[in-house]
Amino acid sequence: MRFAQRSLQPVYAPFLHPKHTTRIQLSRSTPLPAWTRSFHASANWRVVDLAYRLHDNNGNAKGDPIVMIHGLFGSKRNNQSVANAFARILSRPVYAIDTRNHGESPHDKAHNYTALAEDVEAFLQKHNLKNSTLIGHSMGAKTVMTMALRNPDCCANIIPVDNAPVDAALSSDFPKYAEGMQRVEQAKPKSQKEADKILEPYAKDLPVRQFLLTNLFKPEPSAPLKFRIPVQILAKALDDMADFPFTNPDEVRFNKQALFVRGTKSPYVSDETLPIIGRFFPRFELVDIDAGHWVISEKPEEFIKAVVEFLQEKE
Incomplete structure (x- = not known):
């Protein structure tokens, strides 16, 4: 794992769930099957067809796709300038999606991370998006982490922004x-x-x-x-948004690269959560940005720089 130099003192908050505190030793994770699932409605919820907006630099972005997932109460209209910048700088098409119950996507009573993940996985298959980079902020961050742990082959790498793979109370x-x-x-x-x-x-x-x-x-x-x-x-659904569907990194792990971006003025990714992040995502890198929870809108240029550097290193 790689850590960018912090610009502020560490933010400490009591967000590590007790059920994680005894898991210290690393062990080899159980291999997961290839990404060959069929995405059908489960007994508790149905997959919904997601609305999206494509940013492709007027058709000039031909590389591997980037999928951006907004946070709670957001939509695909958030951070359009950032999506356009990625398409232009990286020459990669950017799909900004509306999750279920947001923007122009359908509404459904079920709103939890497994349902959100299944929706986006179905979106990737429907649009034949392979080797994708998944970027998610807040609710979107937990969604991309859930996807990566459920089906590691669904993406090339992930960029969760200001959230951690733990059960943690939402800000009041x-x-x-x-x-x-x-x-x-x-x-x-x-x-x-x-x-x-x-x-x-x-x-x-x-x-x-x-x-x-x-x-x-x-x-x-x-x-x-x-x-x-x-x-x-x-x-x-606020309690479900505070939850995380995986609790044991000895059972599931994402062994591809991940960039965690956190705001140094936000409590959502405290230093205490870093060991858990490292166990679920052993190849993760960390970049701190001098911002609150709304990292992308507060410091768009710094966010773009961090993501571009991370993705260009992978080419």
């Missing part, structure tokens, strides 16, 4: 965001300004409110604004 901000968004829907606002005022007590930072309110739309010209995402479903 996310339940507040969900509550505020429900309040907005109940008020049936006619304008973005009105919605912003309702949401302000639940999301103090203007950039966060602007991010959340990108999900608002008008079904009809005279209708009140409403969220295109199913806020109630996502509010009920």
Whole structure:
């Protein structure tokens, strides 16, 4: 594993789940079968067909694909300039997707990392995307980690951004965001300004409110604004978003390369989680960026530089 030099002191937080604390010794993982699964609906959820936006530098990006997965309450419209930069600099097409219950993708009552992973795995197969780099932020980070551990052959490498493969409580901000968004829907606002005022007590930072309110739309010209995402479903899924479906790195491991990017002002990837990351992802590299949880939007140039350097080294 490789560590970039930190720009701040380590961020310590009590996020390592007790069930991980006794696992210290490394052992050889059980080999996993080749990626030959058929993606059909399970007893508990169905695979949904994901909406996406392709960034391919006007058709000039012909290399191996990059798939970008947003975080909770996000969409494929997030970080478009970053996706365009990757397509241009790396000459690789970038598929920015909407996960289930986000953006223009279908809604479903099941919202957990196994369901999210199966959706994206089906997307890769449908579009015949091979040797992909999977980039995910927050919820998207746990999704790409889940995919890599479920089916290592589904991708060439992964780049999880500001999340770790542990069961860890979400920041208290996310339940507040969900509550505020429900309040907005109940008020049936006619304008973005009105919605912003309702949401302000639940999301103090203007950039966060602007991010959340990108999900608002008008079904009809005279209708009140409403969220295109199913806020109630996502509010009920917050515990699942704090969870991680794998608990034992002695049973599953991703032996390909992985770049973990964390914000030094964020608690989601504390130094205590690094040994667990190293056991699930023994070839991981770590880059720290002087930012909070919203690493990509806060420091896009630094994020682009870290990803480009990582991927160019692999060529």
